[in-house]
Amino acid sequence: MIDAPPLVLEGLGKRFGAVQAVEDLSFTVAPGRVTGFLGPNGSGKTTTLRMLLGLTRPTTGRALVGDSAYADLAVPGAVVGAALEPGFHPGRTALGHLEAYAPQVGAHRARCREVLVMVGLDESADRRVGGFSLGMRQRLGLATALLADPPVLVLDEPANGLDPEGIKWLRGLLRHFAAEGRTVLVSSHVLGEVQHTVDDVVVIAHGRLVHASTLEGLAELAEARTYVESADPEGLAAALASAGWDAEPSGPQGRGLVVSGVPAAQVGALAHAAGLELHQLTSQGTDLEDVFFHLVEQAGTRQEVVA
Numbered sequence: 001m002i003d004a005p006p007l008v009l010e011g012l013g014k015r016f017g018a019v020q021a022v023e024d025l026s027f028t029v030a031p032g033r034v035t036g037f038l039g040p041n042g043s044g045k046t047t048t049l050r051m052l053l054g055l056t057r058p059t060t061g062r063a064l065v066g067d068s069a070y071a072d073l074a075v076p077g078a079v080v081g082a083a084l085e086p087g088f089h090p091g092r093t094a095l096g097h098l099e100a101y102a103p104q105v106g107a108h109r110a111r112c113r114e115v116l117v118m119v120g121l122d123e124s125a126d127r128r129v130g131g132f133s134l135g136m137r138q139r140l141g142l143a144t145a146l147l148a149d150p151p152v153l154v155l156d157e158p159a160n161g162l163d164p165e166g167i168k169w170l171r172g173l174l175r176h177f178a179a180e181g182r183t184v185l186v187s188s189h190v191l192g193e194v195q196h197t198v199d200d201v202v203v204i205a206h207g208r209l210v211h212a213s214t215l216e217g218l219a220e221l222a223e224a225r226t227y228v229e230s231a232d233p234e235g236l237a238a239a240l241a242s243a244g245w246d247a248e249p250s251g252p253q254g255r256g257l258v259v260s261g262v263p264a265a266q267v268g269a270l271a272h273a274a275g276l277e278l279h280q281l282t283s284q285g286t287d288l289e290d291v292f293f294h295l296v297e298q299a300g301t302r303q304e305v306v307a
């Protein structure tokens, strides 16, 4: 098992002129788990990751890898493998790019081929990066992050440009890294893209933290919805109303009802107690994307700074 450090953000903030890009952001990214860093476009994800990687100087607070700042690590790139916006020299081949970067993180030449195989680019090793698709560049960015076999991975929108098969492959890779004990932080502006990958979620909007919990913790914020159909629709409606539950007509010819905020088991128990025959009782599940939108919407607007 790899002994990976956590990532710790303490009151982190960044102001660009009149724009407060990130404000008083505190959260911890635990080792052995995949953490999704979520927020809509322009919410401050990249700025936060850049501060974490010592590329942007914070206006307030600090970001730590274990107990030191990224820049104070002996070989930062060997501890934190990072893939931000992929910017490669277009004239270099994929292998050439990795071979040029490897000495900076103390990786051997042989490792370059190895990581190309890991990301599925071995057959394109000698092709120039200028002709790569977005998905291929994402894969090369990931290969670069993996060069030093780092205990921590920080990836900015790694699923961007990947096809569904690529997203599934990325999911397997990230889950594997977390299972080895590594610390994995991935940003995304779409929860659905990382929903099946992450253990923990951190949601930001307008540069501020709006939610941090396990994925289950986020799901608990979602309202349960139950579809129910009875042989006696009026009796069912009356029973639901007497329990004080909201129900809306739904289904074919409005024969069924959707009960909001009540799990299927409770609706079933009520019907049973009222002696009602049910033809259908289905949990409509929780829509996490809705919870995400709701959290972001509630966050209001970015604080304007009067310079």
Ligand SMILES: Nc1ncnc2c1ncn2[C@@H]1O[C@H](COP(=O)(O)OP(=O)(O)OP(=O)(O)O)[C@@H](O)[C@H]1O
Binding pocket: 016, 019, 020, 021, 039, 040, 041, 042, 043, 044, 045, 046, 047, 048, 189
């Ligand atoms: N160098 C900069 N100078 C001025 N403003 C900046 C700079 N970098 C970022 N910003 C602003 O800070 C805010 C946050 O941007 P950031 O790129 O961190 O968001 P993001 O969540 O990564 O967005 P996206 O999902 O679109 O990549 C935006 O309003 C952006 O315009």
